[in-house]
Amino acid sequence: MGNRQWGTVIKLACILFILIFLLIAHPSPILADLERSALTPELLQQRIKSPQLQEGILTLDLTYLEIDLTADNNEFKEEFYRQLQNFLTHSDKAIGLDFSHSLIKGDLISSRLGMSTVLSPEILPKNLTQTERKIIESDPQFSAQSLEHMSSVILFRGSLQFNESTITGNVDFANSLILQKIEAKQAKFTKEINFNNADFGRKVDFSKSVFKQNANFNGSQFQEPVKFNQVQFLGESSFNYSQFKQSADFSEVVFNKVVNFSHTSWLDSSKFITLNCRDRILFSNSIFSGSLNLSNSTFEKSIVFRNSYFRNMINLKNVKLLGIMDFSNAEFLKEKAINIAGFAFDSDTAKVLGNTGEIAEFMYLNSIEGNETVLRNFIQNFRDSEQIPDANQLEYKKQKLTKQQLSENIIRTPYQDYWRLSFIQKIGHWLLLNVLLLLSQYGTNFSLLLGVGLISIGYFGVLFWFIDRWRRRLPTPILPNLYDIICMVSSGSSLLVIGTIEIFNSAEYPFITLLCLSLILIPLPLSLVTLMYERGRYHDLMESSYFLLDGGLRQLQLLIVRLPIIPEFHFFRDRFTPLMWERRWNWLNYYDFSLNNFLKLGFNDIRLRDQHLPGLISTLVWYQWTLGILYIALLFWTLSRTIPGLNLLIYLK
Known part of the structure; x- marks a missing residue:
């Protein structure tokens, strides 16, 4: 074999080695699918008998499996739910479920997995820990009174994991109480998901997941930090009457259709950084106890804060608005509540609305440098809406920032330039501006x-x-x-x-x-x-x-x-x-x-x-x-x- 042929063989071997290494280091989704095993009753029984310890919690390992819960496989579906529910409800210890990297065909229903109970001290299982009881007692549905007219909930004592899993059917966890964390990073939900009136006792993480159909989180309680960053909501999503007791992160989320956060309560900071909202987003009648960060977000249609209450600041830095932002009847506790630095009206129909004579008082900028266009657009916005007091208020703030900038320029001027005409003009401008601001608030009062x-x-x-x-x-x-x-x-x-x-x-x-x-x-x-x-x-x-x-x-x-x-x-x-x-x-x-x-x-x-x-x-x-x-x-x-x-x-x- 000649030298040229040996060289060709060596090159091919090197290329093959590199490809094998890349496939091992970064397995493609196709290979991952090939690695999935079909879940059978025997394999399910085997996994039930040998739960693994993850982060101090016994967890049933259902990873890298293809789980067929469709109507065509009804016999296995019934066996699957029966065995899991029996195992989870009769265990003295909290058992988690790990569906990571699995493909679940068909519907996933919480009522057929968890324990159905009434949130009353008389009915709760006796084997609950003190921490679990504390979480349950914090639920709004918990009552120590009579059991009449009380509805039942589905209790999950263990954690739920759906990392990089795919669920082709509906996901129904309505009226569920999940005492441990739920983690669904990079998960794909092909059909509707329903977490209506769900209570999450620990951290919730849906980072980088995709919801292809409607997502329902109405009335949900989030006791600990929530992460929905980089999630794609391709259908309608609703969080009506939900409560976020700790921080909530919706950064880099894509809302493809209407999203409803009306009547929600945010007890800690909430992040909607780099949000891409292609339809309406509603925050009406909501309470924001912590800061609300909407910086670098894009709103193609309306965003509504009607009748909402803000105890902390709202960050609208570098927001791009193409529709209407409505603050009608909103209340603000802080004097400097709305940061409008870099705010852009990106269409002729873009408007910011609020109570006349009030909304502009809460808007602020730290510097006029780079924000001249922002203030000019806001002033024109309020003039077009005939909110003259608000336009005047922003004009006054604009001139105050101009005076501040002028004062800084005068202070930084070298002593040698004091007798130059340009410096004398600056002093004259500064004096005139101060008189106008003090005696008439620059012609606005x-x-x-x-x-x-x-x-x-x-x-x-x-x-x-x-x-x-x-x-x-x-x-x-x-x-x-x-x-x-x-x-x-x-x-x-x-x-x-x-x-x-x-x-x-x-x-x-x-x-x-x-x-x-x-x-x-x-x-x-x-x-x-x-x-x-x-x-x-x-x-x-x-x-x-x-x-x-x-x-x-x-x-x-x-x-x-x-x-x-x-x-x-x-x-x-x-x-x-x-x-x-x-x-x-x-x-x-x-x-x-x-x-x-x-x-x-x-x-x-x-x-x-x-x-x-x-x-x-x-x-x-x-x-x-x-x-x-x-x-x-x-x-x-x-x-x-x-x-x-x-x-x-x-x-x-």
Whole structure:
């Protein structure tokens, strides 16, 4: 044989060796099927006589078997159930069943395997351990009262294992109480499974299993952690009225049809990470005591949380929504309850709904970086649904995050860049943003802005009255009478109290808001007044008011374009006369002028005279007029955001 032929033989031998090694290390499903042995009455009897110890529990080894429980093999089916039930119910010790890697043809029915009993101390088997009794007593159906009207349950004392097994028929474990763990990793359930009103006393693990038909877990009790991760629910699945007392893991699950978790109770954390839900998923009337994690999940249709209660946070990070997410009438215990970082509206019909004026309060982001689109989409979502308070709430949170980001940028700026134009612009932007946030919550809170306006109008009204009436004490006093003093002090205090109450009811940080308002209203006006009294007033017309009243009209007027100084043309000047100090109602005119000068709205046309007038008083009046222009702009901007009808005109797509 030549060298070339020997080389070919060696190569073939190597390839054959590698194939054999791979088959041994990773046996294929086909080979696994070939390894299964048909279960016969004799083999069943042999296995019953020699149970194996697994994790401290005697377990009947029914692995790698082909178990035919179809109607065509009725004689064996009856023998199978009879022998197993007799063995399980009459044993003094808990016996588990291990069907791993087996093929079960036909239906698997728990009532023909377990022990039928009533959950009452009088009826329970005497050979139960203390731990088993504790699990049974925690079942909602357990009762120490009369046995009348009590239904029976199917009791399994041992564990159940279906790892990598296939069941071609229906699985019926309704009204079953399983005291040990149930494990069904990578199992295949070809037809419907029914765990209605089942109670799982230990861990439940269905990881990587496939449910090809409907799965019914209605009313089930899960006492310990549950794992359904990477499961495929190809049919409808229902967990109505179920209770999860410890953690539940539904990560990477595929729900192909409707899944119903309504009226469920989750006492610990629940994970639905990387969920793929192709139909509706319902969580209505449920209670979530632990955190709910839906991060990186995709919802192609609606997800409903109506009337649900959340004691902990909901993580919606990187969720992709194509349908409707409904939080109507849901209650949240935590202030920061819904994490919306990376949330995506992936279709034109995608919507998030909730109670108007409430749902947005519970949404939060840790940073605006990378989430600008998220906030913009949520704001537009609430505007489209005419939930204007929620849209405004998110706009306010967005600007707070912007301020936080801007503050961090300013702090990190090197000292050498302090005099650059870009840094000065940042400082200006930061100051303006802070003022808008504190005085109007960035144009989203009309009540807060109203409180600011009441304080401002009252403050300047008292200030104008003071500088006009309190002229001098000597040689001839020019002072207000006691009645005017009482009226101005009481009315000014009332406006201050009302405005302050409004701010405390509306502002997030009322003390800081009042401090900001004080910095605008107090330093410059009081400096002007103090300087004026230090210099003294030595001009003509000392006994005449600085303010002139147009007596031609007395009506409510909107005077946006009006200036606070008397007109130059003598024809108009003749209509203006000084305020009459001796009249009892004259003190109201100072509030009228303040309202007119600040809000451009008043009952009388009152202006400042332009002769024998101290320049400091003119400066004070023009200062209020300038603040009024800014206030009106802020007021209209706020109204455009808070009134739905006006909002539609401004935010039309």
